[in-house]
Amino acid sequence: xxxxxxxxxxxxxxxxxxxxxxxxxxxxxxxxxxxxxxxxxxxxxxxxxxxxxxxxxxxxxxxxxxxxxxxxxxxxxxxxxxxxxxxxxxxxxxxxxxxxxxxxxxxxxxxxxxxxxxxxxxxxxxxxxxxxxxxxxxxxxxxxxxxxxxxxxxxxxxxxxxxxxxxxxxxxxxxxxxxxxxxxxxxxxxxxxxxxxxxxxxxxxxxxxxxxxxxxxxxxxxxxxxxxxxxxxxxxxxxxxxxxxxxxxxxxxxxxxxxxxxxxxxxxxxxxxxxxxxxxx
Amino acid sequence: xxxxxxxxxxxxxxxxxxxxxxxxxxxxxxxxxxxxxxxxxxxxxxxxxxxxxxxxxxxxxxxxxxxxxxxxxxxxxxxxxxxxxxxxxxxxxxxxxxxxxxxxxxxxxxxxxxxxxxxxxxxxxxxxxxxxxxxxxxxxxxxxxxxxxxxxxxxxxxxxxxxxxxxxxxxxxxxxxxxxxxxxxxxxxxxxxxxxxxxxxxxxxxxxxxxxxxxxxxxxxxxxxxxxxxxxxxxxxxxxxxxxxxxxxxxxxxxxxxxxxxxxxxxxxxx
Amino acid sequence: xxxxxxxxxxxxxxxxxxxxxxxxxxxxxxxxxxxxxxxxxxxxxxxxxxxxxxxxxxxxxxxxxxxxxxxxxxxxxxxxxxxxxxxxxxxxxxxxxxxxxxxxxxxxxxxxxxxxxxxxxxxxxxxxxxxxxxxxxxxxxxxxxxxxxxxxxxxxxxxxxxxxxxxxxxxxxxxxxxxxxxxxxxxxxxxxxxxxxxxxxxxxxxxxxxxxxxxxxxxxxxxxxxxxxxxxxxxxxxxxxxxxxxxxxxxxxxxxxxxxxxxxxxxxxxxxxxxxxxxxxxxxxxxxxxxxxxxxxxxxxxxxxxxxxxx
Numbered sequence: 005x006x007x008x009x010x011x012x013x014x015x016x017x018x019x020x021x022x023x024x025x026x027x028x029x030x031x032x033x034x035x036x037x038x039x040x041x042x043x044x045x046x047x048x049x050x051x052x053x054x055x056x057x058x059x060x061x062x063x064x065x066x067x068x069x070x071x072x073x074x075x076x077x078x079x080x081x082x083x084x085x086x087x088x089x090x091x092x093x094x095x096x097x098x099x100x101x102x103x104x105x106x107x108x109x110x111x112x113x114x115x116x117x118x119x120x121x122x123x124x125x126x127x128x129x130x131x132x133x134x135x136x137x138x139x140x141x142x143x144x145x146x147x148x149x150x151x152x153x154x155x156x157x158x159x160x161x162x163x164x165x166x167x168x169x170x171x172x173x174x175x176x177x178x179x180x181x182x183x184x185x186x187x188x189x190x191x192x193x194x195x196x197x198x199x200x201x202x203x204x205x206x207x208x209x210x211x212x213x214x215x216x217x218x219x220x221x222x223x224x225x226x227x228x229x230x231x232x233x234x235x236x237x238x239x240x241x242x243x244x245x246x247x248x249x250x251x252x253x254x255x256x257x258x259x260x261x262x263x264x265x266x267x268x269x270x271x272x273x274x275x276x277x278x279x280x281x282x283x284x285x
Numbered sequence: 286x287x288x289x290x291x292x293x294x295x296x297x298x299x300x301x302x303x304x305x306x307x308x309x310x311x312x313x314x315x316x317x318x319x320x321x322x323x324x325x326x327x328x329x330x331x332x333x334x335x336x337x338x339x340x341x342x343x344x345x346x347x348x349x350x351x352x353x354x355x356x357x358x359x360x361x362x363x364x365x366x367x368x369x370x371x372x373x374x375x376x377x378x379x380x381x382x383x384x385x386x387x388x389x390x391x392x393x394x395x396x397x398x399x400x401x402x403x404x405x406x407x408x409x410x411x412x413x414x415x416x417x418x419x420x421x422x423x424x425x426x427x428x429x430x431x432x433x434x435x436x437x438x439x440x441x442x443x444x445x446x447x448x449x450x451x452x453x454x455x456x457x458x459x460x461x462x463x464x465x466x467x468x469x470x471x472x473x474x475x476x477x478x479x480x481x482x483x484x485x486x487x488x489x490x491x492x493x494x495x496x497x498x499x500x501x502x503x504x505x506x507x508x509x510x511x512x513x514x515x516x517x518x519x520x521x522x523x524x525x526x527x528x529x530x531x532x533x534x535x536x537x538x539x540x541x542x543x544x545x546x547x548x549x550x551x552x553x554x555x556x
Numbered sequence: 557x558x559x560x561x562x563x564x565x566x567x568x569x570x571x572x573x574x575x576x577x578x579x580x581x582x583x584x585x586x587x588x589x590x591x592x593x594x595x596x597x598x599x600x601x602x603x604x605x606x607x608x609x610x611x612x613x614x615x616x617x618x619x620x621x622x623x624x625x626x627x628x629x630x631x632x633x634x635x636x637x638x639x640x641x642x643x644x645x646x647x648x649x650x651x652x653x654x655x656x657x658x659x660x661x662x663x664x665x666x667x668x669x670x671x672x673x674x675x676x677x678x679x680x681x682x683x684x685x686x687x688x689x690x691x692x693x694x695x696x697x698x699x700x701x702x703x704x705x706x707x708x709x710x711x712x713x714x715x716x717x718x719x720x721x722x723x724x725x726x727x728x729x730x731x732x733x734x735x736x737x738x739x740x741x742x743x744x745x746x747x748x749x750x751x752x753x754x755x756x757x758x759x760x761x762x763x764x765x766x767x768x769x770x771x772x773x774x775x776x777x778x779x780x781x782x783x784x785x786x787x788x789x790x791x792x793x794x795x796x797x798x799x800x801x802x803x804x805x806x807x808x809x810x811x812x813x814x815x816x817x818x819x820x821x822x823x824x825x826x827x828x829x830x831x832x833x834x835x836x837x838x839x840x841x842x843x844x845x846x847x848x849x850x851x852x853x854x855x856x857x858x859x860x861x862x863x864x865x866x867x
């Protein structure tokens with residue numbers, strides 16, 4: 005599975021996992037699971053539309069992802085955010101359905117856009133993916149402290165002169181960028197599981213935000229690599245493994261946290277080290 | 286030479302849906318003073334604090350901080366809001382939350398300097414939070430969380446500390462501890478404190494001044510000046526009695542729902 | 557006479573698919589409105605949408621295993637909903653996380669079913685059908701089943717109405733009065749799963765979410781009580797659906813060369829539009845943030861004649 009044509013898939017998958025781990029850390033912290041699901045789903049309508057007028061589907065994907073992010077960010081101030089997310093999502097899906105109804109053809113590419121495809125990654129795609137990925141990670145880095153403050157105590161953030169609405173909008177745009185660029189391997193529908201499963205699990209293993217971010221990336225990498233390996237062996241879609249392994253990671257994280265709590269311990273690296281020591285002695 | 290007031294609220298008015306919440310509230314706070322903002326629930330204390338912080342614009346009136354008009358980016362105000370919910374799932378230690386008080390508004394990832402870490406340690410020591418500094422914020426008790434939030438507000442050394450109902454959900458022992466802590470901090474660091482509460486008795490030992498708010502109006506001064514039958518009766522617009530017993534204060538009115546200031550005490554009938 | 561000709565293209569009132577669409581659309585609109593009001597109040601919009609995708613997974617699984625699609629839709633929805641409730645906690649953020657995890661696993665399964673199914677039927681049609689659905693392709697034989705299942709859902713909501721109301725508006729108040737929050741939450745989730753599974757197979761997953769959330773959210777912005785919101789949501793849902801069916805039918809005639817736009821597009825667009833318009837109306841109520849209704853008013857628990865503005 006490490007043959008020449010697979011190398012591309014491994015490289016792109018690694019980039020995707022890093023971005024998912026970094027951005028996903030804040031998705032979980034901010035409770036933004038729904039937008040993380042809605043943005044790529046809605047973006048898919050853009051891919052269908054781009055297909056219709058002969059453009060590269062990824063262009064339509066990116067445009068609609070951005071539109072979704074802006075819609076949710078601006079409308080979400082006035083209404084309930086989950087309502088706005090739901091309505092924006094179905095509006096975009098309905099537009100996508102309208103696009104699809106106009107064309108009599110149907111590209112099989114759409115399936116791989118949705119659920120992931122490891123063989124379809126060309127080496128030409130790696131550079132744009134890497135650049136976009138880097139941009140996302142840098143954006144999160146720049147906003148890091150503001151994101152932390154507005155996520156955890158937004159009331160105080162507002163008093164300090166930060167504008168939580170603006171930070172939210174910026175984050176949604178980064179989310180849109182991250183979900184768009186991960187399409188090549190993982191697929192638009194399942195990238196969001198990579199952004200919630202590993203980061204949620206990571207929280208159980210450390211108390212420090214910085215470490216949690218790193219662990220989140222680590223778990224995402226393991227998840228994606230395992231998914232690719234299994235997909236290669238069985239020929240089943242990558243998305244299937246990403247969805248189930250993310251869920252498994254989440255489950256393990258919860259189980260470990262519950263077990264730690266029952267032992268009366270405090271979660272954190274000390275506890276983890278102590279557990280490993282007692283297990284190996 | 287008298288110091289200029291660190292906080293100057295003049296003639297603030299605001300109305301929601303045609304109903305006047307604050308109708309000309311004025312008071313001053315000087316350096317290092319401990320001021321209690323007392324009034325029952327729903328009377329507008331939170332609104333007043335939000336106006337002072339610049340989160341809400343009044344219909345008229347002015348707020349000046351250190352002589353300058355209020356701008357929302359002023360760092361001379363520390364703030365501990367009401368009802369902060371801290372999730373036990375959030376990976377953040379008390380120490381990390383306090384450190385964000387120093388630089389949470391900055392861009393970038395931020396490796397903290399030795400000096401910054403020392404500032405954090407100092408303030409954790411001052412609020413007596415060292416023993417749980419490395420615990421998750423969401424796992425702390427109400428009183429412990431309160432200390433952490435106070436440390437977060439104080440670590441940047443503001444001139445004024447605003448607290449919105451910090452004592453509301455605490456057990457009596459924690460109430461005493463927090464009040465004592467705030468008094469200590471106030472005198473050690475010269476921080477003026479404005480603390481809102483619906484019950485003034487816990488604050489009587491430490492309060493320098495009181496701002497008593499009701500029906501949109503406020504009376505401010507020392508406790509002896511304000512907490513008197515004639516002053517409060519004028520404020521309420523109907524007769525109230527102030528009883529002082531064993532160092533505690535009881536404000537008593539005719540039994541009407543709006544006049545019940547002390548929700549954990551039955552309303553006495555005065556005939 | 558010419559106005560009628562303008563609005564209703566020829567054959568509208570006599571077309572059998574239109575009759576079916578109008579009837580099924582109205583029934584699902586009513587059920588969605590009732591369940592949707594509670595869904596919005598409980599901040600479970602994500603669960604409501606996720607269940608449509610999960611139900612669709614059940615449907616594609618049923619197709620693969622050769623079982624009745626309806627059983628797959630509803631069974632899948634119920635399984636997913638039960639799972640979400642099991643691993644979710646009361647806090648909204650953790651609940652959305654659990655919803656996302658279950659949805660992710662279900663979507664992964666859907667990918668698998670679609671892939672395995674590719675040999676048996678055309679992947680293209682199935683994928684599209686599963687994602688988008690269509691109200692006009694519903695057969696009239698489905699009507700009795702839809703009606704029965706809808707009645708079951710409404711009955712369930714009616715049975716748990718008061719504890720559901722209380723626990724949705726104020727969980728603390730509910731637990732003080734002895735309401736079993738977990739039980740009520742689970743029962744509601746099951747009602748939601750059945751309602752959503754039903755509407756997904758009847759009108760497609762997009763419309764399912766749109767009719768669940770749209771009219772209910774709009775109604776909650778316009779009225780002050782839950783009961784009023786349910787009535788308004790039903791009316792809005794029916795009006796939206798019928799207008800959408802009409803426009804979709806008419807659109808076939810607008811441009812003879814093209815296909816006409818799918819009805820899902822019209823219904824969703826209308827639902828979205830009226831939600832936005834209601835936002836303008838809600839803005840006039842100064843001092844009420846985000847259209848939230850003060851808890852006690854919405855419950856109808858106390859006759860609060862003195863309106864207390866939020867301080």
